[in-house]
Amino acid sequence: MTPAPASPPRTDRHAAVPPWRNVRLLRIAGQIVVVLIVAIIALVLWTNLATSMARSGLTFGFGFLNTTAGFEIAEGPIPYRATDAYGRAFAVGLLNTLVVSVAGILLATILGVIVGVARLSGNWLVNRVAAGYVELMRNTPLLVQLVLLYAVFLQLPSVANSISLGGSVFLNQRGLFLPRPLAEPGFGLWLTLLVAAFVVALAARVTASRLEGVGRPTYRLGTIGIVALVAIPAVGWVALGAPVRLDLPVQQRFNFVGGVVLSPEFTALLLGLVVYTAAFIGEVVRGGIQSVRRGQLEAAYAVGLRPMQTLRLVVFPQALRVIVPPLTSQYLNLAKNSSLAIAIGFPDLFSVTRTMANQTGQSVSVIVLVMGTYLALSLVTSLFMNLYNRRVQVLER
Amino acid sequence: MSGERLAPPVTLVGPIGWLRQNLFSTWYNALLTVLVGAVLAGLTIQVVQWTVAEARWGVVTANLRLFLIGLYPIEEAWRIGLSLASLSVLAGLSAAVYGGAAVRTLASSLGAGQAILAGLAAVSGLGPAVTLVLLLDAALVWTAFLVGLRRPVARRALALAWLALVPISVILLQGVGGAVLPVVSTNLWGGLLLTFLLAIVGIVASFPFGVLLALGRRSDLPAVRFLSTAYIELVRGVPLVTILFMAAIMLPLFLPGGVRIDQVYRAMAGITLFSAAYVAENVRGGLQAIPTGQIEAAHAIGLNAVQTNLYIVLPQALRSVIPANVGLFISLLKDTTLVSIAAGLLELLGIGRAVLAQPQWFGAHLEVYAFIAAVFFILCYTMSQASYRLETALGVGTR
Numbered sequence: 160m161t162p163a164p165a166s167p168p169r170t171d172r173h174a175a176v177p178p179w180r181n182v183r184l185l186r187i188a189g190q191i192v193v194v195l196i197v198a199i200i201a202l203v204l205w206t207n208l209a210t211s212m213a214r215s216g217l218t219f220g221f222g223f224l225n226t227t228a229g230f231e232i233a234e235g236p237i238p239y240r241a242t243d244a245y246g247r248a249f250a251v252g253l254l255n256t257l258v259v260s261v262a263g264i265l266l267a268t269i270l271g272v273i274v275g276v277a278r279l280s281g282n283w284l285v286n287r288v289a290a291g292y293v294e295l296m297r298n299t300p301l302l303v304q305l306v307l308l309y310a311v312f313l314q315l316p317s318v319a320n321s322i323s324l325g326g327s328v329f330l331n332q333r334g335l336f337l338p339r340p341l342a343e344p345g346f347g348l349w350l351t352l353l354v355a356a357f358v359v360a361l362a363a364r365v366t367a368s369r370l371e372g373v374g375r376p377t378y379r380l381g382t383i384g385i386v387a388l389v390a391i392p393a394v395g396w397v398a399l400g401a402p403v404r405l406d407l408p409v410q411q412r413f414n415f416v417g418g419v420v421l422s423p424e425f426t427a428l429l430l431g432l433v434v435y436t437a438a439f440i441g442e443v444v445r446g447g448i449q450s451v452r453r454g455q456l457e458a459a460y461a462v463g464l465r466p467m468q469t470l471r472l473v474v475f476p477q478a479l480r481v482i483v484p485p486l487t488s489q490y491l492n493l494a495k496n497s498s499l500a501i502a503i504g505f506p507d508l509f510s511v512t513r514t515m516a517n518q519t520g521q522s523v524s525v526i527v528l529v530m531g532t533y534l535a536l537s538l539v540t541s542l543f544m545n546l547y548n549r550r551v552q553v554l555e556r
Numbered sequence: 557m558s559g560e561r562l563a564p565p566v567t568l569v570g571p572i573g574w575l576r577q578n579l580f581s582t583w584y585n586a587l588l589t590v591l592v593g594a595v596l597a598g599l600t601i602q603v604v605q606w607t608v609a610e611a612r613w614g615v616v617t618a619n620l621r622l623f624l625i626g627l628y629p630i631e632e633a634w635r636i637g638l639s640l641a642s643l644s645v646l647a648g649l650s651a652a653v654y655g656g657a658a659v660r661t662l663a664s665s666l667g668a669g670q671a672i673l674a675g676l677a678a679v680s681g682l683g684p685a686v687t688l689v690l691l692l693d694a695a696l697v698w699t700a701f702l703v704g705l706r707r708p709v710a711r712r713a714l715a716l717a718w719l720a721l722v723p724i725s726v727i728l729l730q731g732v733g734g735a736v737l738p739v740v741s742t743n744l745w746g747g748l749l750l751t752f753l754l755a756i757v758g759i760v761a762s763f764p765f766g767v768l769l770a771l772g773r774r775s776d777l778p779a780v781r782f783l784s785t786a787y788i789e790l791v792r793g794v795p796l797v798t799i800l801f802m803a804a805i806m807l808p809l810f811l812p813g814g815v816r817i818d819q820v821y822r823a824m825a826g827i828t829l830f831s832a833a834y835v836a837e838n839v840r841g842g843l844q845a846i847p848t849g850q851i852e853a854a855h856a857i858g859l860n861a862v863q864t865n866l867y868i869v870l871p872q873a874l875r876s877v878i879p880a881n882v883g884l885f886i887s888l889l890k891d892t893t894l895v896s897i898a899a900g901l902l903e904l905l906g907i908g909r910a911v912l913a914q915p916q917w918f919g920a921h922l923e924v925y926a927f928i929a930a931v932f933f934i935l936c937y938t939m940s941q942a943s944y945r946l947e948t949a950l951g952v953g954t955r
Contacts, residue, residue, distance in 0.1 A: 190779040197783055204810045211809040282585050283578035284592050298936035299929045300890035302897070303905060307929060310921035495795035502897045509797055522805045530794045530802070537793035 212523065221528070223519045224249065230514055232506045234422055245515055252511030253532060259425065259507065260494040260536075263432040267493060268486075270433060271440025278445045289441065296438035302499050305431040309503040312423040318414055327407045329415060335426045336408035339419040345399035349392070356391035360384035424505035428497070436493045443489060447482035448474065479551040487544035491537050498533070508532060606922075615920040616927045619911045620680040623927075624673070626746015626902050632731075632738070636749060637689040639725040640670065644696040646717055651697075652704025653714055658946035665938040667697035722760045726753070742820035746902035748931070750820070754903065755889040758827035759835075759881070765828070766835025767874075771865060773836065774843055784836070791833035796891055800826040800898035823895045831888055838880040842873035882943035886936050904928055 178184050212219065224246040231241050235251035236258060277289035296304075313332065316322060321331040329336040363384030367377045396402070408418030421429075451474050459469040500507035509529060516525040580586040616623065625636060644666060651663035674690035677683075729745070731737040745753070772784030791799070803826030804819060811817070817825075846869050854864040896906030908924045911917055917924075 186777055190777045193777070193783070194779050207812050208806075208809050210813060211811075214813065281578070281581065282588055284589050284596075288592055288596060294937060295933065298886075298933045298940060300893040300905070300932055302893040303925055303929045303932060306905070307922070307925040310925055314922070491793075498795040498797045499894070499897070501797070509795065509801075513801065516805070523809065526798070526802050526806060530798050533795055533798060534790065534793040 219524055221524055223521050248511055252506060252508040255506055256497050256508040259429055259497050263429055263493050264490050266433045267436040267440055270437035272444055274437055274441030275444025278441060293438045293441055296435050301435050301496055302502055304435060305499055305503055308431045309427040312427045329408055334423045335421040336415045336418050338405040338407045341404045341406050343402045343404050345402040349395050349399050349402045352395040353392045356388050360388035424503050427503055428500050428505045432493055432496060436489055439489050443482055443485045447478040450481045451477045483548045483551055491540055494536055611923050612920060613923060615917045615923050617680040620676060621682055622907050622911060623747050625749045626907055627744040632740055635728050639728055640693045641696055642721060644693045645700040648697040648700025649704040649709050649714060652701045653709055653711060656949050658942045658949055661942040661945060663697055667694045670694035722756060742818040745820055746907045748904055750903040751892050754824060754827055754892040757824045758831050758888050759885045761828040762832040762835050765832040767839050769832060769836035770839035770843060773840055788833045788836050791830055796830050797894050797898050799830045800895055804899040819899050819901060823899050823901055834884055838877045842877035845876055846872055879943050879947040886939050
């Protein structure tokens, strides 16, 4: 099937070859047979499905999305009440999945890079600790890690005995309490300054790389841009009198007031996903950096690049090429693994839709809906990562 | 430049030199060492203290039977022993026939694992019979190995025996009715037994399907290529939980009226459908590694497309994807835990949750989950080490 048999000299045109030896005809016939087999299987399955659904009084359709859900959802980024429609419940689940996935991907990337660099460290202790961490994570099921972590969270002290981290972050049975940034009057102006600084820095960077590309002096434009990026917002911050105030959580008798609280379920899920995925990302990063040959470093030093320049101009661009494709699949894994939230009671997409399936009996429609959504999420992520991948790949001839 | 030979400075050799080089080479390395060392020491003390002094391990030892075989009736447990015995014999013979460090590692860890289980069974009061059977099975691995070294077995016979092992074991465990082999309902299967069954059936059953998909994806027939690619990408784009959920809910609907299949078989079907896509991607990697010259040579001596694949491409491709498939088996073994939340089956994690639901073990979450994590770690770590050796032995991935 795989390799096409090399076409015989083009005699088929003259019908010198009998049809059962005609490669072109055989290929078409083969495809028709395969498609027919698949179609027949699909038809049989579909007929069975239709009859079983009719027998148990099920219907297929998405009309139920407009009816009242009637169940509570513990948390979500948009307001939701039990009297809202199933469609809104679905949106809450989807948003919860998105929030935990995006936050997880960001944090796992940071931790993963640290782990990957630690695995390459010349410091024996750091190296071994990182290796042990990676082995521990890779050889135990994520689901077991999650329920274990959640069990630890449930054994945290009560509000009265909260664990304080630096006086403004608190951890207890009710979750993780963080300071919430609040906008003060000058915040809008400061945000404008920040954007302006970003534009200036970007323009400087682009100009610098263009000058570098044609071999003209860059007048340290890149450095100037970075200085501007830091200096403009900093000056603005002081001039406007600190336009962001931190609303700290304050301990009352029974609970905390102010700040922002992350529920134990969300925190356990996020932490579990990050810690698990970071081990895999660490290995990806390590593999990427190790794939850059030693000679490349030596050559970079030989032409007079400084260590930071070597890292920035020689090692990273080549390592990224190797890193990005497996990194993409790790991101996809993290997003898909967020569906394990159901085991610890976080209302993510799968957990919410499963409740929907149980309540409405529309299990077939719900499964189609949830699989379609996850598939769309995966495809969008791959699309963006593939675009990025195309940027970092070295053009080869 | 004098001819006198000086001993190297104390600070470069010996323990002190090692410490200097590897832990305190610069000021920030020294700082890092102290910090990491302090955190590590603190954590270790906490964990050891909890493990030795605080944890109530009674929940594990008292329920060990559940953790191992679930509710499988103890008077029928000889069937498990028999399955394990045939597995042990085959593993021992393979270690002798195929040689190779990796196969030997796997075989000896099978023996060691059974010996450890025997030890656990002895302390937890599962009865001397279970302990004895496990010890016998462990001994069988080495006996078969020694016998295999003396009297070599034909490789083909061994491969056929491996293929037959899975269906025969499943039939043996399920029973066929009657006085000798009464049917043991699958909802009594559980624990480590079910975990292994799900993973092994999943990888074995998905293999032929995955190979076909991989060939289809690389086919130059557009319709075949499209169908295979669509299946692979569809399955890889959704979480396993949703596939297991679909298998548990929708599979009965897809079957003609009156046909019922047990939850366990539904889960196996779900895992098979899922892992086929991943097997296909592994095999595709192997197919891509076959030089085009091989295929052209096959055509030149007059083999047709089917023959080329069967005699030239697949034998080479499949050998090179063995390590990747061991890796897939490891992740599948870990992923079987999902059937507890998707279909409510009582595999290792599911049975752990069921144990925790008993009032007398209320609040022993950490002990149960830590035990389960440790079991998985030992299993997966051993296998990943063996797979690593296999990779080195086969020379895969060396550039």
